[in-house]
Amino acid sequence: MTIKMDICSDLGEGYGRYELANDEALMEIISSANIACGFHAGDPRTIQKSVQSAIKTGTGIGAHPGFPDRVGFGRRDMILSYEEVYTDVLYQIGAVFAFAKANGAKLQHVMAHGQLHNMAQFNEVYAEAITDAVYDFDPNTILICLPGKLLALAEKKGLKPATVIFADRRYNDDKSLVSRREKNAVITDENEVIEKVLDLVIRKKATSINGKDLDIVGDTLLLHGDTQGSLSLAKKIKEALLDAGVEISPLGKWL
Structure with a gap:
């Protein structure tokens, strides 16, 4: 049986004149894009450009909501209420959705960014807020998440969850990601990553x-x-997967 897999990447994480990655080149490789919504990174012009690039390449469009933490790039713990997380996530989903609709496209998925995502694995309040925001927006929207409370609640509420795996990150024994604050959290050797x-x-x-x-x-x-x-x-990762017979396409086409 053919193995099907989506490849996603966090894009649109620049701001104004500043670009963090070569988004246009990456868009040619991946099949789904997690687009920053303006809280941890991104701005309206960047979202518009990212959405248009995704449409051009046939890439699935996703919202990548994060903590309101530009200085820390959304990678710091924040203590927020259910209402704050819910409204922040719904607001950010709406931002990417608006640009997708204006350009004649659909929003395929949502994936929480950075520490918001990490904390929602274990914090039931955050997991409830994120899943409620996605459900209230559109229960047919795919929610990408790691194993934990977020995934469990997504399944319980009848959402369409997709489990994310990480190419260059190490895992803890409980399948959570090793914190970037820890040594060797990110794998840098290409052969080891592949x-x-x-x-x-x-x-x-x-x-x-x-x-x-x-x-x-x-x-x-x-x-x-x-x-x-x-x-x-x-490029090398995608080539290795294709050589191994893996079929790569956006989540919305097969999940």
Whole structure:
């Protein structure tokens, strides 16, 4: 049986004159785009450009809502109420949706960014707020998430969850991501990344940072575009998957 996989990346994370990654080149490689909504990064012009690039390349359009934390790029803990998380997420989904609709396209998915996503794995208030925001926007919208409370609540509420796996990040024993504050959280060796990706996608296996064997099932593989050599690595990862017989296409076409 053919293995189907989506490849996504966090895009539109520049601001004004500043660009964080080569979004246009990455858009040619990936099949779904997580577009920053203006809170942790991004702005209206950047969202418009990202949406138009996604349409041009046939890439699935997704909203990537994060904490209101430009200085920390959404990677710092924030203590917020249910109402704050709910309204912040719904507001950000609406931003990307508006540009998608204005350009004759649809919003395929939502994926929470950075620490908002990480905290929602364990914080039920955050998980409730995010899933309620997606459900109230449109329950047919795919919610990309890691295993944990967010995924469990998405399934319970009848949403369409998709599990994300990470190409260059190490896992803890509980399948959560090793914090970027920890040493060796990000894998930098290209060969190791490609070997890990093939294990994740084909064998559905990973090894935790402590050497524990993990069973990992993923629907979308996230590639980071803001690290050194990321574009070259992204091309090699896609080539390795295609050579292994993996069919790559946007989540909305097969999930």
